[in-house]
Amino acid sequence: MRKISAVTLFESLASGVRLDIYRLLVRKGLEGRVAGDIAAALDLPPTNLSFHLKAMTQAGLLTVEQEGRFQRYRANLALMQDLIAYLTEECCAGNPEQCAVPRRAKGTVPRTPSTAKTA
Amino acid sequence: MRKISAVTLFESLASGVRLDIYRLLVRKGLEGRVAGDIAAALDLPPTNLSFHLKAMTQAGLLTVEQEGRFQRYRANLALMQDLIAYLTEECCAGNPEQCAVPRRAKGTVPRTPSTAKTA
DNA sequence: TCAATAATTCAAATATAGTTGAACCATTGA
């Protein structure tokens, strides 16, 4: 993960509206939700929702798939794993004994094949 | 973790400058760094650094301790654990088998006693 | 005591992000 994408990802979560969108989609997992449902759930005007969904999708935090005239959005969980790894990379460099952060090799994602990067 | 603090934390990381500061301090672990060293390392004017350090400290992402006329800043690693847990709370609700996120009970931090919340 | 050092606060300026309604494009079903 490069710095620019990390900043973009944090920007994607640094607003109440976008954090709500993300958490809603995390809860829904692979099912995701179509834009209209998200708008209804969060009581957002469609133009505003679209603005945020676009930003989040461009950041890679969400994926989108067309279903007829609906757009289905899903949270990209794998990318969140990468972001966490980036943040804690080199944590307590040289002093692993003082480090509270559970680490995993860079770029790996545990278990399921269902969250491959789709952005 | 409440939504308000999560948003504040993400805002704290949603800028190149602040992300650099945070990562620098994560690398330094318990040692941390004094403000002047951070300014030198990142080539920032002191007023601007101070602005960002204040925001990050108020968000709880950093802790600060006075040492004579120096201010020593450290990354609050425990809080980052909480933030990650908040994000993935209820991930894939009802469908844990499709969930790629490794989870831990809310509010817990693994291993070391050295990262107790100090903010 | 007092000049030097470390860092912060303040106010003004610039830059960036968020919101809105109107207009638009694509898909569907009658």
Add this chain to the structure above:
DNA sequence: TCAATGGTTCAACTATATTTGAATTATTGA
């Protein structure tokens, strides 16, 4: 075919964040 539906884009506006230099506070060491 074409009106209805789902969603996005655009342009204008509002709101918020970032940066800067000057002034300020606190601590230290001579």
